[in-house]
Amino acid sequence: MPPTLPPLALLNPRVLVIDDQADAADSLDLLLTQLGCDTSVAYGALEGLQQATQFLPDVVMLDLHMPRIDGLDAARALRACRLPSRPLLVAMTADTRPGLRAEALAAGFDMHLVKPTPPAEIVAALRDLLTAAGAKNRFAVNEAGDGLAARHTGTGVDGVAGRHPDAV
Numbered sequence: 100m101p102p103t104l105p106p107l108a109l110l111n112p113r114v115l116v117i118d119d120q121a122d123a124a125d126s127l128d129l130l131l132t133q134l135g136c137d138t139s140v141a142y143g144a145l146e147g148l149q150q151a152t153q154f155l156p157d158v159v160m161l162d163l164h165m166p167r168i169d170g171l172d173a174a175r176a177l178r179a180c181r182l183p184s185r186p187l188l189v190a191m192t193a194d195t196r197p198g199l200r201a202e203a204l205a206a207g208f209d210m211h212l213v214k215p216t217p218p219a220e221i222v223a224a225l226r227d228l229l230t231a232a233g234a235k236n237r238f239a240v241n242e243a244g245d246g247l248a249a250r251h252t253g254t255g256v257d258g259v260a261g262r263h264p265d266a267v
Contacts, residue, residue, distance in 0.1 A: 107222060108135025110229050115156035116140045117147030117173065118191065119165040123214070127160060127191075130218055144168035148176055156186045158225065163192040163203070171206040178207035187228055191216070 114136045118124035121142055128140045139154045141147035144165050151159065159177060163170035174188050190203045193214040203211050210228055212221065 107131075107226055107229075110226070111135060111137065112157040112225070112229055113137045113139075113154060114158045114160060114225075115147060115151055115154055115186070116160050117142075117144060117165075117170075118160075118162040119143050120162070123162070127221070130221065134222060144170065144173035144176075148173060148180070151177055151182065151186070152180065155183060157184070158187045158189060158229070160189045160191055161208075163190055163194060163199075171202060174203070174206040174208055187232055189224070189228070 114131050116124050116127050116131070116138060117140075118127070119142055124140050124142060128138050131138045139150055139156070141150045144161075145168055147159070147161070148168075161170045161173055165173075168176075170190060170192070174190070177186065177188065187210070188208045190208045190211040191214055192199070192211075195213060200211050209232075210224060212224060216224075
């Protein structure tokens with residue numbers, strides 16, 4: 100029997116949701132909050148890039164098609180930022196054109212999800228991605244033993260075997 104993956108609440112990831120469609124962003128934020136994630140929402144790429152430097156997310160769930168700055172350019176900008184840790188990037192899009200996954204990978208995404216994504220798939224994808232990226236080490240109790248989650252120094256999941264089937 101394969102090992103049971105921890106629920107998101109035990110991992111307590113910080114998730115930044117970036118989507119110019121307020122209803123989509125707010126719905127995803129509500130789902131993630133109910134699952135025990137610490138969340139922040141931005142309604143555009145520029146706002147999201149600014150929030151990333153202050154919120155310091157473990158995961159960024161980023162819509163690909165937004166005005167002014169699209170998700171691919173936002174992902175490149177996030178990867179170029181000198182953040183203290185490397186957040187995992189999840190592309191969210193209804194666009195199913197061939198080659199988009201490859202574009203997303205080249206831009207720095209770790210996973211690609213097609214909208215609309217059922218909540219159970221979002222949960223499974225995030226749990227698998229965080230676990231594959233070494234979440235058990237990144238979110239461990241700190242040395243003082245006070246139960247505070249340590250912030251990760253993450254290296255992403257590029258090249259990690261056993262990724263979620265939708266991983267880029």
